[in-house]
Amino acid sequence: MATVVAERERVVEEARAPLIELAAVEKVYRMGRLDYHALRGIDLTIGEGELVAIVGPSGSGKTTILNLVTGIDRPTAGTVAVGGRRIDAMSEEELAVWRGEHVGVVFQFFQLLPTLSALENAALPLDFARRCSKRERFERARHNLALVGLGDKTEHLPAELSGGEQQRVAIARALAADPELVVGDEPTGNLDTVTAAEMFELLERLNDEGKTIVYVTHDRELAQRAERIVSIRDGLVVAA
Amino acid sequence: MLSALSRKSTSDLSRRRSRTFFAILTLALAVASIGIFAMPSLMNRSMQAEVRAGKLPDLTVFVNPVELDGAQLAALSGVPNVRAVEPRSRFDGRVYIGARRAPASVVGVPQFGLQRADVVHVASGRAPGPGEVLTDLQNANQGLLSVGARDSVRMIAANGSVRQLHVVGEGRNLNGGQDVTGDDVVVLYAGAGTVASLSGVRGYESLAFRLADTRPAAVDATIVRLRTALTAVPGFRGFRWMPEVRAAGDWPGKSDFDNFSKFFYVITALAILSAFVLIANTLSTLVAEQTSEIGTMKAIGARRRQLAAVYVKTAMLLGALATVFGIALGIVLSNVAVRFFGSTFFAIDVAFGVDWRVLLVSVLVGVLGPAVAALPAIRRATRVPLREALEASGSAVGSQDAGDALLRRVWFLPRTAQIGLRNVGRRRRRSLATALIIALAVGNLLAVLGLAAAVTDVTHANWRDHGEDVKITTPSERPLGARGERLLRTTPGVASVEPMFDAAVTVAGQDGFVWALRQNTMFRHHVTDGRWYTPAEERAHARVAVAERSIARATGAQVGDRIQLETATGPIPFRVIGIASNLQDSGTVLFAPLATMHAVLRGTPSNANDYWVRTSSSEHAFVDRTTTLIEDRLTAAGYEVGTEIEYVGEADNVASNRTITTSIAVLGLLIVAISLVGLANALTMSVIERTREIGILRTIGARGRDVRRIFAAEAVTLAFAGWLLGIPIGYLLDRGLVWLMKEVVNIDVPFAFPLSNVALALAGSVLLALIVTLLPIRRAVRYRPGKALRYA
Secondary structure: HHHHHHHHHHHOOOOEEEEEEEEEEEEEEEOOEEEEEEEEEEEEEEOOOOOEEEOOOOOHHHHHHHHHHHHHHOEEEEEEEOOEEHHHOOOOOHHHHHHHEEEEEOOOOOOOOOOHHHHHHHHHHHHHOOOHHHHHHHHHHHHHHHHHOOOOOOOOHHHHHOHHHHHHHHHHHHHHOOEEEEEEEEOOOOOHHHHHHHHHHHHHHHHHHEHHHHHHHHOHHHHHHHOEEEEEOOOEEOOO | OHHHHHHHHHHHHHOOHHHHHHHHHHHHHHHHHHHHHHHHHHHHHHHHHHHHHOOOEEEEEEEEEEEEHHHHHHHOOOOEEEEEEEEEEEEEEEEEOEEEEEEEEEEEEEOOOOOOOOOOOEEEEEEOOOEEEEEEEEHHHHOOOOOOOOOOOEOOOOOOOOOEEEEEEEEOHHHHHHHHHHOOOOEEEEEEHHHHHHOOOOOOOEEEEEEEEOOHHHHHHHHHHHHHHHOOOOOOOOOOOOEEEEEOOOOOOOHHHHHHHHHHHHHHHHHHHHHHHHHHHHHHHHHHHOOHHHHHHHHHHOOOEEEEEHHHHHEEEEEEHHHHHHHHHHHHHHHHHHHHHHHHHHHOOOOOOHHHHHHHHHHHHHHHHHHHHHHHHHHHHHHHHHHHHHHOOOOOOOOHHHHHHHHHHOOOHHHHHHHHHHHHHHOHHHHHHHHHHHHHHHHHHHHHHHHHHHHHHHHHHHOOOOOOOOOEEOOOOOOOOOHHHHHHHOOEEEEEEEEEEEEEEEOOEEEEEEEOOOOOOOOOOOEEEEEHHHHHHHHOOEEEEEEEEHHHHHHHOOOOEEEEEEEOOEEEEEEEEEEEEHHHHOOEEEEEEEHHHHHHOOOOOOOOOOEEEEOOOOOOOHHHHHHHHHHHHHOOOOOOOOEEHHHHHHHHHHHHHHHHHHHHHHHHHOOOOOOOOHHHHHHHHHOOOOOOOHHHHHHHOOOOHHHHHOOOOOOOHHHHHHHHHHHHHHHHHHHHHHHHHHHHOOOOOOOOOOOOHHHHHHHHHHHHHHHHHHHHHHHHHHHHHHHHOOOO
16 A cells, blocks of 8 residues: 555656646536526646545535536536547537547446446446447456456346445446546445445556546545645635 | 415426426326217207207108198198198109219209208208209218209109209208218209109109107007098008108117217227326326435325325326316317218208216316326325335336346347336336337227228128129019010120019018029129028029028027018018028128019019129229110110119228228227327336436437437337237227127128238337337437436
8 A cells, every 4th residue: 555655656746748627617507596606717737647636515616527527517618628629619429429438437326227237337338439349348348347346246237236336337337448537426425434445446546557537525534545636615726 | 375285286296397298188188088978969969959950750651652732731730749741752763973873862842941841951052943953962971973053963854864953052951861871872852843844743752740749659649640631632542661750859860870979989988098097107107206205204294194185186286287178178079070970971060069967077087087096106105114215216226027137138239229128127017007008009090990991891892792783773563574674685785684682571570681582693692501592492482591690690590490581471481591601781681592582472573673784894984884875775665774883882882981980090099199198208207217317328428329229219119018918909809899880780790800900000109109209309318418417
């Protein structure tokens, strides 16, 4: 464990090319008759291979940042670029294809499809991307499931897995297309402490392999383990 | 001020607008279909008004032409119980329709301005003068003769000359209209003088009476008194037929319409059934979705009864809203239908009407029905343990039972289609209900189409049994005889001629006909049991008969049995030697040797009075030309003949049967409409419930067409399951309708269930399912992932 941390610190010192660039981003949600300003003009750059935690109180705009970075939502003003591409200017269809290739998303409530087995869930993004042959898709999914320690439960349905196991499937799914960016919205928020720690180690390992990891968390301890903490309050970045 | 709980009942409706819309639409269709039950009463009401306006006679007496002056008519109306009398003359002949001639009757009305019974209304134009006629509205309605004012009709008079009759307008008369509809005879109305000049006979042929007391005993007594009074009239030459008594409240075609309505009731009952399955389904989704809210309410102290009240109120509110639309729709539907039947079959304008009893039932069913339908779901939801209820997500998860395992084994489909397929298994109850609704629609269509095919088949088959191209008829008192028959045989274009005749008989209380045919007849008989008669039996005048299946079944007669035929000349014993599957005269015919029938029916002409003629070519124009030639030659030789061209009769028969089956099928579309609403409803629910899931799919790279394919697969699976379930339902229903045809309408139709229709239904249900689900699928695709993920 200690060696892993030391290695990471060494990587931080190197200069990194920017992967994610948010410039003057605002996001306003219309809630009934009221406008809710989730983000009030933020600038944020995250470099390739970084492990970044986004923290802040409830309603501060943490999840909104993740949604903008993954193209799940669009900014009301400002620009969002990932890997040099303006994703705020892409159509929904382009975004779907782009996400399938470049981004893996892990949700707090796992969000697996209940009628598909662990293996099918983990292979689903490849089905959508129509990448490689069917056999290869399953091989990759099986490899990813083994990577997260679920090699023996590939045929189980989500309902037959524990919370931790479901989240592992979700991570395997996020890794399906071997994306350079993995984002997690409270990825350990719904897990017990031991499972949460295991999960986080998995994310750290992926980061070590060169993937950029961005996650939102309420957990102070978990946040401390990131190499960089972005603090959000009232829709503004207060520390980055 | 509404309590918080009552407020919830109303606000729940505006929460999921599209579902509320579908629920109201479904309920409204169910309530509207109840409106069909108002049809007989609406029709009856209009017909009773027509009976009053038309002064329809209670009693009609048919006489050989007799001249009656004003005083004699006044004497008849002075007979006790008689309120009014109206005399009529009549000429039955032929009119030209293009080059062809068709049977026609001209009814003579002494004074159009003063009709005391059986009124011929002048629907358009003016009352006819000498040499002028009105055309019955039904002539054009039934496609027999389309002429208007200023046109003229060429009619062959009794003396063979062709008269030009000027049409001065349209006439309407209940009895005349039924002659057109039922017998395919062109009916015209003229002054008595015009009829006399056509027939060459002066005098009246029928007397229509309106009576004060229409009870059977009073009517019978009146008939006796009228017989006496008429017999005393100088020049009276006897009665032509039995008097015709109209039962109180009856009108021409009433029993046909009532029978016809019974088919509608079957279809309507199905429509209501499928609507209720859909309502129960909708309300069960509505309640199931709120399981976690029910949990919350329980947690803060709500009792089961209070919770039930909330949802029962919601259901009743839905019902009340739907009832308003449904009743309006039902009134329109029943009035449009009755108006259609009124104008098609009776040439009457049915007045707008509402049957209050049906309306009351509609309100009760519409408001209380949904509450009752919701009860099982409410019971289930309020009994879910509190913790489970609080954790319910509203979206069912997959399970691992045999059904799911089966669905998971479908490996060959693309992943998206697999997801759609497996989703069907997630809401088992709802999927089943949706499939059932589709099944009812498919079943109904298969049954109605099967019946229509059977009716058309049997009609064609009946006509195919006829070997002749033309049937020549002569009055029984003036048969052709040897000279006339020779004339007929030598007419150019005639290939062969077969004499025959038919007579009405009664067997064991059942009405039927005897067809007296030669042993080697051109009629194609299909003996299924026993045999046809032999030349030896014909020569020996053996009293043997071959019975059609229906009359054999109705009388219990079997091969070898002895039966008594009640004929005009008294009872005659016959032996049944065969059973035939032919369906002439609705299967009520007994075939007997021509020579035997001549021998046993004393007083009948030595030769037959009908002739079947086969022409050298069956080409329609050739048959028309030959028929005209036959008529001309025989008329010129002094014979009075009528002709029936087989291909024309067949076309008329098929067309009128098609009107009936089409009407039943059109009503069946109501069920199809309900099932489409059901499918759209189920798919919309599915999309709403899975909004978050759609967001996740989009997040992991699903494109619009992937999402589209998931829901399309679900729709196609439901349609397929519905179709599969619909086949046995359709089969049984078809059997039921055929039974109804036999028992109620007395038409023996062989069962038909064409497989081509089954295949057509599959294509139709899958196609309609895809069309109906376009909108919900579009909605699913349009959800932005961010919005979908935030959806709760």
